[in-house]
Amino acid sequence: MTLTHIFKTKANRLLVVFFTFILVLSCDMIFKSEVEKQPLARVGSTYLYKEDINELLKNNISKEDSASFVTNYINNWATKQLLLSKSKINLPQEKLQEFNDLIENYKTDLYTRAYKDALVSKSEDTIISNAELTTFYDNEKENFKLKEKLVQLRFIELPLEFINKENVALRLDRFNATDRKFLDSIGIQFRKLNYNDSIWVRASRVINEIPPLTLENEDRYLKKSQFFELQDSLGVYLAKVSNVLNPNDISPLSYIKPTIKQVLLNRRRLALIRKLETEIIDDAIKDKEFQVYGQD
Numbered sequence: 355m356t357l358t359h360i361f362k363t364k365a366n367r368l369l370v371v372f373f374t375f376i377l378v379l380s381c382d383m384i385f386k387s388e389v390e391k392q393p394l395a396r397v398g399s400t401y402l403y404k405e406d407i408n409e410l411l412k413n414n415i416s417k418e419d420s421a422s423f424v425t426n427y428i429n430n431w432a433t434k435q436l437l438l439s440k441s442k443i444n445l446p447q448e449k450l451q452e453f454n455d456l457i458e459n460y461k462t463d464l465y466t467r468a469y470k471d472a473l474v475s476k477s478e479d480t481i482i483s484n485a486e487l488t489t490f491y492d493n494e495k496e497n498f499k500l501k502e503k504l505v506q507l508r509f510i511e512l513p514l515e516f517i518n519k520e521n522v523a524l525r526l527d528r529f530n531a532t533d534r535k536f537l538d539s540i541g542i543q544f545r546k547l548n549y550n551d552s553i554w555v556r557a558s559r560v561i562n563e564i565p566p567l568t569l570e571n572e573d574r575y576l577k578k579s580q581f582f583e584l585q586d587s588l589g590v591y592l593a594k595v596s597n598v599l600n601p602n603d604i605s606p607l608s609y610i611k612p613t614i615k616q617v618l619l620n621r622r623r624l625a626l627i628r629k630l631e632t633e634i635i636d637d638a639i640k641d642k643e644f645q646v647y648g649q650d
Contacts, residue, residue, distance in 0.1 A: 395428045397435035402428065474626050482615045490614050491607045498605040498613075503557035505576050506596040509564075510537075511546035511589050523592050527581045545589055551596040554609040564591045 392404040407427055411420055442450065491498070510526055512519060522540075525533035534549065541547055546563070557576055561567045566584035567575060575582045580595045599606070607614075638644035 394424070395432060397432050398439060400435055402431050470627055470630060473630055474623060478623060478626060480619060482618050486618060487611060487614050488607065490618060491610070495604050498610050499602050500599055500605050501601055503572075503576065503601060504554045504599040504606075504609060505557055505560055506551045506554055506598075507548075507560065507593050508551045508596070509546070509548045509560075509591070509593045510544050511564075511591050513543075513545055513589055514585075514587075516543065516590065519590060519592075523581075523583060526592050527594050529594065551594070552608075554599070554606055560593075564593070566591065 391401075393401045394404050394407070395402045407424065410427070411423065415423070508526055508529060510522060512522065516522075522537065525537055529549075537547075537549070557572060560576065561569065561572060564584060565588065566586050575584070575593075576595055576598060578595060578598045582593055582595075584591045635644065
């Protein structure tokens, strides 16, 4: 069963419910006419009704503000309607035709895009396996060179008045199981902390987290296996850099994985759309809804 057949079956059910609702509603509305609407303004044969702006009026707006808003809205609406009317009279016919073609093309694009998105969303598989990610990465890794330095590090920010700074620094640098347990036990005293040095982080983000670290001095501190301590008027910053990747190095898979996943999803989506378009043409030819006539 094709994508279009699946969608048509569900769509037909929705249409039955929709038209039943419209039929019931029309029995109530059949004797009502637009005369009952309260007009606020008129430009030529085009009317602006009170109900058109009711939703724009906030419940907590005062009467004075409401009156001012309505007046401004009416004037703006009238200006647009008058300009539109004048443009249709005074613009060259070729320009009007050009605009009408653009409007029709835009409307067609909106409808067709919404329809294709609806079909694709019902059939699209959004799961990307690790094997797919790895294969793509291995084949395309030369296209994933870094534009910015990446670092892996452990980090703690201490308040200035912290007493046992030397012990914390020693344990953060060494960081065995006992050290991790100790640091966890007193972590509530730290202003900031990050023990996960398996995650790659942009150097610019590290600089934002550690104010004494700057673009000018980062090469001194952001080096592989480097432990450093910096201080300013706000706090003391302790960090152990585990690893560093520089610009033009190949981006690690763990860092680039979200980008690769999006690329693969986009490719999969495009393939589904192409399949859908082919099925629509084939179905239309089969049902004699589409025919190309021979040209002399």
